[in-house]
Amino acid sequence: xxxxxxxxxxxxxxxxxxxxxxxxxxxxxxxxxxxxxxxxxxxxxxxxxxxxxxxxxxxxxxxxxxxxxxxxxxxxxxxxxxxxxxxxxxxxxxxxxxxxxxxxxxxxxxxxxxxxxxxxxxxxxxxxxxxxxxxxxxxxxxxxxxxxxxxxxxxxxxxxxxxxxxxxxxxxxxxxxxxxxxxxxxxxxxxxxxxxxxxxxxxxxxxxxxxxxxxxxxxxxxxxxxxxxxxxxxxxxxxxxxxxxxxxxxxxxxxxxxxxxxxxxxxxxxxxxxxxxxxxxxxxxxx
Numbered sequence: 001x002x003x004x005x006x007x008x009x010x011x012x013x014x015x016x017x018x019x020x021x022x023x024x025x026x027x028x029x030x031x032x033x034x035x036x037x038x039x040x041x042x043x044x045x046x047x048x049x050x051x052x053x054x055x056x057x058x059x060x061x062x063x064x065x066x067x068x069x070x071x072x073x074x075x076x077x078x079x080x081x082x083x084x085x086x087x088x089x090x091x092x093x094x095x096x097x098x099x100x101x102x103x104x105x106x107x108x109x110x111x112x113x114x115x116x117x118x119x120x121x122x123x124x125x126x127x128x129x130x131x132x133x134x135x136x137x138x139x140x141x142x143x144x145x146x147x148x149x150x151x152x153x154x155x156x157x158x159x160x161x162x163x164x165x166x167x168x169x170x171x172x173x174x175x176x177x178x179x180x181x182x183x184x185x186x187x188x189x190x191x192x193x194x195x196x197x198x199x200x201x202x203x204x205x206x207x208x209x210x211x212x213x214x215x216x217x218x219x220x221x222x223x224x225x226x227x228x229x230x231x232x233x234x235x236x237x238x239x240x241x242x243x244x245x246x247x248x249x250x251x252x253x254x255x256x257x258x259x260x261x262x263x264x265x266x267x268x269x270x271x272x273x274x275x276x277x278x279x280x281x282x283x284x285x286x287x
Contacts, residue, residue, distance in 0.1 A: 032139025051143025
């Protein structure tokens, strides 16, 4: 099939819409995209946040929010897209993840004539901007601007409220085997800082460093925050209970945060950030 025809040739030139993606590429469409494929769970959430949920025709596995996305066809996983199924759904715009999707597949999609918009927000402003840019490409500008403003204002209020709070030394566990954390440049690290937390591994060079139990014991954090394998699985925190002399354990500062609220750079990060801040307030109260 002629994938180049998917973009709706013949539309008036004045209908063209453009936006710059997170790979610093300007992506232009002859008209707002009526059929969008989102190739990561985070991209899916951002498209819906931009007010373009009804235009989403394809997603990938683990795209579970908002609930209505369950009725949208899946075209594989973020690491391997079923190209035949994707093309059959005739997307006019594909939302790719900079480090999450195989670059060769995204390049193949573009050779078929379907524009790819690369996303991967790495700051609070990056999340808000992603919503606005997607809304521009989808023709849902007003909805996107409202949601971006809600997120910006909420994060700014959170930062202001906790600016003078007493610091809490924190270890955030992002994975268990191998044991992994985040540094201060990571978006989750920025959340910790916004809540008045001090990331005990914040100065490490890698965004997501590998560490070991001994490193955590040596750092002796006042609080440990973790998600887990699922939205209600606290097993990662249970692991640390074998170290009763660890300050976080001695003070009962082992806090679970549902991973989808904090590990996806989407508007739900505001909810996850508020939860982070509440947990650190609990830690302050237990001194």
